Amino acid sequence: MSDDKRFLPSQEFKMPKMGESITEGTIIEWHVKVGDTFEEGDVLLEVATDKVDNEVPAPASGKMVAQKFNNGDVVPVGEVIAILDISESGSSIKTASKTKETKEKSKISTSSSTLSSTSTSSSTLSSVQKSFKVNENLFISPLVDSMARKNHISYEELARIPGTGKDGRLRKSDVSDYLKKGRPFQFAQAVPEVSGFQVPDLKFDKGKGKIVEMDRMRQMISDHMVFSKHNSPHVTAYVEADLTDMVNWRNNNKAEFQKRYNEKLTFTPLFIECVAKAIEDFPMINSSLDGKNIIVKDEINIGMATALPSGNLIVPVVKNADKKNLNELASATNILVEKARNNKLKADDTKDSTFTISNVGTFGSLMGTPIINQPEAAILATGIIKKRAEVMEREDGDTIEIRQMMYLSLSFDHRIVDGYLAGSFLRRIADYMEQFDTKRKV
Incomplete structure (x- = not known):
């Protein structure tokens, strides 16, 4: 691109947001220097998060x-990191409307507690492009206000939604994520200062020792697990499976398998194969709750802790597991595990x-009671x-024989899955494992 190209205003x-629960990223390297031109789709910079590394395209x-941050800087999602001149012939940045919004500094204060569709007309909101303040901590843009009106969300409920924008500002994505999670704070009530019973502030002696600060990923895992237990009524079912035939077949064929496909044959692809078949038999397990609706997924994508x-x-995902044969499953799982061990997983992974599936047997555990990976309906642990x-x-x-036995445990969301469905699905997985074809060719 030549420098005589005409540009729009800077x-x-x-x-950018790079995945669920990710609030900041570290700039690894700028690929375009100040003064350089670029084409649409060129990589402007590379960003690392606690989960994956991402290339950010133009x-x-x-x-x-201009560049607002240097290599190695940790930057919150939504923070301005650069100033660009966009070619007049090119497409505009999708976040231009957000830029305009941040330039508006005046705020309209309101004491109203609900979003009445008659209190402020949509034409007035569109003509007054300003943010207004509900309380000392919550700022609502016209876009968020419009979303709240459409979904009948009160100001009190909006105030309960964590904002990821600057100074706790609510963003469109915050409200969208909140709606996807089923509005968990819709009926939450503030704890009164005085009540008949107060939870005592117990001063536990936590002892002395080395202080280890939780890294960001551990904090996110903690938040995700607490949310899952709080949001989904967990029930866990158990079965045991006789894997003797599967174990013997794998032991007899793993060398030939690696020779033919150049892939290591672990139990993981064999387990995924059985789970995918069982999901095809019981598709309601492959679902998520969206408010009062259950979304039964079209694809069978198996995550493996x-x-x-x-x-x-971390949970990399084998996409379309039901459409892959054994060597394709082995290849997919080996690639994802290798990426995880070398911190090379990308967001799409x-x-x-x-x-x-969580294989707790890898750590020597007999069985486990796994926590559901939201927003899924169930999770399987293999011992x-x-x-x-x-x-x-x-x-x-x-007769009494020496057999290769394994416990399976299924934690499921009792809002979506009842005991009959969970038990039938879990038993079907065990059946597929036990009825393994010992004459199967590699």
């Missing part, structure tokens, strides 16, 4: 005017899971495969 370029053709080098867990003496019913009489 526009702000903000740190929204349109233009020129880099994987340990990072830091000890934290951890998106769109519809059901999750350690352990040799055990079992009574086997044969045509010529009962």
